[in-house]
Amino acid sequence: MRLFKQFILRALWREKVRSVVAILGVALGVAVMVAIRLANVSVVETFSAAVDSVGGHASLRIRGRAGRFDERLLLELDGLRRFGQLSPVIETQAMIAEPRIDEAERVGFPRGDLLHVLGVDILLDYPLRDYHVLATQRGGEQSAREVLSLLSDPYSVILTEKFLRRAGLRVGDKLPLVFDSTTQEFTIRGVLLNRGPARTLDGNFALMDIAAAQWAAKRLGVLDYVDILLEEGVDPARAEVEIAQLLPAGLLVETPEAASGRSQTMIAAFQFNLAALSAVALVVGLFLIYNTVAISVAARRREIALLQIAGAPGRTVLRLFLGEAFLLAFIGLAIGLPTGRLLAAQAVQGTAQTVETFYIQGVAESSAAALRLSLTEVVVAALIAIPLALLAALVPALEAASLSPVATARGLGSRWGARRLRLLLLGSLTAAAGGYALTFGPPLWGRPVLGFLAELLFMIAGALLVPSILRVGCRLAQRLAELLPRGGNEMRLAAANLLGALPRVSISVAALSVSLSMMIAIAVMVGSFRETVIYWLESALSADLAAKPVMQTSAVSEATLSPQAVKTIRQDPAVADTIWFSSRQVVYRETNIRLAVTELDKTFERARLLLKEGPPDRYTADWGTQADVLVSESFAIHFDCRVGDVVELPTRVGQEPFTVVGVYYDYASNQGTVMMDMAVYERHYALPGVAVTPQAMSVFLAEGADPGEVRTRIVNQLGADEQIYLVTNRELRREVLRIFESTFTVTYALQLIAIVIAGLGVAATLITLIYQRQRELGLLSLLGATYRQIRRVIVLEAILLGGVSQLLGTGIGILLALVLIHVINVQSFGWTIQVYLPYAFFLQSTLLVLIASALFGLYPAIWAARENALAVVRQE
């Protein structure tokens, strides 16, 4: 212990800068790791909490195979009562209408606060969910019957305590709500306390009577699902089997978790991608921690040797340095954990912005608010960081301990032999080959697991390649230096220095190039995707105007245009034609797919579907009369289906076969889509007595009509209570691209952070290298080098490191992008993306990286100069 105090603690204190850098390195690594893990866990937890709080205690759920089902089927479920309480549910969303809507806003893309709306028969539902409705000013809670009486008026809602506080509203106030496209004034009848479903989406939750919800959401006669609260002692698994046998053909029973798990594909994607993200963050974090500790121990080789000379046994030396690593890791952990917590909140909100559906965004936001460090997180982080730090310390400590003291004192052993380099090269090639082989693998569990593994292997291959590339790079720099008349001297020195410290800088360069490769990969993929989408937009968006209800907030939303809106649009004198579009979610092979319904004849005539496979691009009359469908590319890839195949789809009457006659490109949704003609849909799906209304319309104008004028006319005619999006082709295209860009803005921000972190790693490496080379720098000074020259050497080293990293990063990045586009994208989204290499971006990023490296090198350079290297030599 005394030895530890003298030898380790004092040294750490004396070399404050190095100690601080080491601790910061560990802290950053831990922070990144914890942040992403925490974000992930928290989002998932919040999501399941939201599902739980809305799903309540229901243990089973009955749904229609083909989407919503006729409410009268409920009577046939009467026999299920012996299993438990049944409660039919309408679940929808409403937007809080802005009090005054400007003309300009109406034609744009209005946004408002959204509410998650649950419509239930409170008498049946009361035991299923934890309702706590404030009764009087004195407190107390309302019974189910009292709640019902509050909601008996069809324009009544009960809102949450949290929401009311936030909005400054109280019971009795009026609130205009938009369901689909229609605005209605609702009265707030009660306060739902912050428990149970009220916790959903940070309080953006409205409780309505089922009748009122049906009416408002235009779902008269149909139900979304029926929840079952099983009697005590009933085994859910057995009940599920038994109920399945009793159900009418069009219905299915499942657990709410299965339902939400399947239907919320976005959450699944969110989760999976956050998980992948956390894996990457882990790799970067590991790199950082390893790098930091390894360098910090390597920097003290001389002391290790001295200890050995002084007669300390190898074990004691090892223990001392492991102790130092543990201390560094521990302090780093203590700083990294809270930092990670902060970063996580940012991460969640950052990622949430790119999420398509309001639902997830809400989940993400409320989870960001509720983030906290659990003991598990702390333990996990400690279990990763501390052993890793010890391992990182072990390698150089062992290496140093195995060398003879004299050799160490002379500075031997810091050079990698050709054999070592060949070995690393071989490893790199093996990893690359493995990665390449993996790209041929199929998706596992419906996810591109092997694709991500391949990406990882390519990154590893790149990392292992670093020493060789670095050596080549330094040699090249030396050659280059010889060509330079005068300034070449510093470059030669820089290159020589790096060559001498190859093992140490390789780790940092590997971290930086892996980070850069990700940036490049994403840039390539996004660029390619963007080009492809623009091309698709050109051909798919041919209508002059597009109309959809305001509440059509996501691909899975099923809000419809009111009959009045449809009529107004169709009857406008300038409107030549319209194409009707609608979609619904159905279950196909245990997956939610989208059933798109349109007027195929007109679609082919006017909208020019981009077909990948299939019929001549002309409408065939058979499509309306036979059970023929087109499928989207992602459907075709996901379900491995070709033209001529038959798909069994659930319809109103049960499973029915449909023939696939074509595969079309669709970048609007990554959900598999089956597209059918309206006539086919009406035969197989339409519920008798339930009006079929379009969810969107493409509007084609007569020759010479001005879209802007037509739009203004229609909107004026519809009045303030009909809120629809009516956008021109150009606006829509712009909006699509705007969303596209904003989606990826965050991505770029994320990249920046990764690069900053890697850059800090490089700076830390440089500082340590400089510390080690103080004598050499002193010598340079002694031999007459000015501080400016010394500074230049160090900055050049940084630039050299950055340049090599960027070069390697670009190479790996393009490789990663190809895997992303051709393997991962295809497996998880099912899209064809044309590869497009953004050369301008390569140039820009290279410049950026070089400048950034120079900046990152500047600090250590200044630091070195300030240390007055000459003094070191003088003191000898």
Added chain:
Amino acid sequence: MSDSPFLVVSHLVKHYADDRVGYTALRDVSFSIQAGEFVAVRGPSGCGKSTLLHVLGAMDRPTTGEVLLAGRRLDRLSDVELAVVRRRQVGFVFQAFNLLPTLTAVENVALPLTLDGIAVAAANKRAGEALGEVGLAARRDHYPSQLSGGEMQRVAIARAVAIRPDLVIADEPTGSLDSGNGTRVLELLSDLNRTRGLTIVMATHSADAAAFAERTLQLADGCLVESNETQPLDAPV
């Protein structure tokens, strides 16, 4: 060689103000050295030998007093000017060799030349010649780690002379070497002094080493106590 002294030191005082205690390394030291002289500075550890050498070699400035090297007042120069003096006028040989491990022998020798802006090819050529002079032409592309201690010191000497300095500062040049290698190094220095008229100031605590010099300055506790002609131990070769 001119009559006027080449290196003049007058009333040199060097005071170190450390964190805790200040201490005076040199107290009012004055002497002068003629061009082409080989002078040894002797004294026990801590007598101020190294400090004196640092001041003479433009590595450090005196607290008070004057240092005149080839007619220039070193004590009045800026850091950058001192650096220029070091790379053009002063060559260094140290006990610890002080070679850059990342450079080959020839690169190490050429380093001060290139730092001074001499083209690499020219510098390498001169460095090669210098290595030849110290008998290491065959070792020019070896790294320091591949050389023996004596060889490393010879590389250091080559580096010191390659710049054609006015003055060579040698600080315990044999300290890390066995007696055979040490003698070879001293002979080399003595040779250079004689053949090329190099002015050398060498700090040493060994009487054997001092015997190679023409004159010995004896320091004790920061004061010059004695300055006398060295009695050759053996007849010169």
Added chain:
Amino acid sequence: MRARPNPLAWLALALFAAAGCTQPAADSDADITALLPAVGEGGARSIKESSSWSRATEPRTFEFPRDHGPHEDFQIEWWYYTGNLSTSAGEPFGYQLTFFRTGINQKPRNPSRWAVRDLYTAHFALSDIGRQEHYGFQRNRRAGVGLAGAARDKYHVFNGDWSVKLQGDVHHLQAVDGEYALDLRLRPTKPVVLQGEQGLSRKGALPGNASYYYSHVRMASEGTLTVDGTTHQVSGESWMDHEFSTSFLEPGQVGWDWFSIQLDNGHELMLFQMRRSDGPSRYRSGTLVDADGRSESLKTADIQLRPRALWKSPESGGNYPVAWDVELPRHSYRLEVVAAFDDQEMITAASTGIVYWEGSVVVRGQSGEGPVGGRGYLEMTGYAGPSFGPLLTGTANEAPTRAAGNAGG
């Protein structure tokens, strides 16, 4: 058009750590009552869409079987079956099966089938007298897609699979809940008895608070009872009440005690008294039916009711008089009415929140002609928990006050 390119950003995100902004402000811990309206008790007040319910003021003409069915222009209606049965081995059981209909909104605006016009509540209870066990169940529903209701063209009132149906002149009762069930066929042995003034039964001294009320006072009953999973073949006698109105209670009335007694001399007796919270003044009414089915109305002065023994419910805390002295001085009846066992309390917290005592009773005493015995049912309300108020007045009239009710006893 559906134009929202789905973020391939996932791929992008899959590779990177995060950035973002803002931290939501913490909730202020403001007083929650600030969310309720500033004035009045509107927080709990229900909505009157229309209140044009008919009221029971004049005697009306009854016509059967049509009048067995619902009277939807009145806000409150119930069909009440109680009876004492025994197995062939002589084990005694009592039962209660009641269907309530409460009008909520005569003409809902909302075309949804789920729009609430009426609310259907049903109570089902079995008393296992031998074991002194009372089992109570309840249902509270809207009609919806046919979950509950009353047929207009025939006598069929149902709440899920609890129902009463008229088949010929037989009333077929069915109810089941888990291990407990009832399936009985009741055949009236006497014609319908119109209670009060030709079926107009006043509930207080003031006019306007009254109901239309008729009974089948003795119905030969046969069928099965399932208790704790064991099905028994049973027979015995039942009593049916059908009552509809819009306003039962006068202000200040807190509850009532109601007796239906089938005597072994072939007579039946119906009695009730309305209790007030503000004093001893009680309104009493009743009907005495003779063996031939002729009925005579009883006024307050004709009836004397004296509680003899109290039982305190451990669950609700209510103090119920479970034994009564009943005297009809003018008709020379002195009866002792005693609960078959004490705990026959019905707590319906989830459906209506009402707590009352409804149970089988044993009757002993003297008539003018000598000793007489009998069986019957006794209902006592307003002793614990919220009163029948909300159920009987629907949602149209008054806000329920739970705070007072919950105190109990």
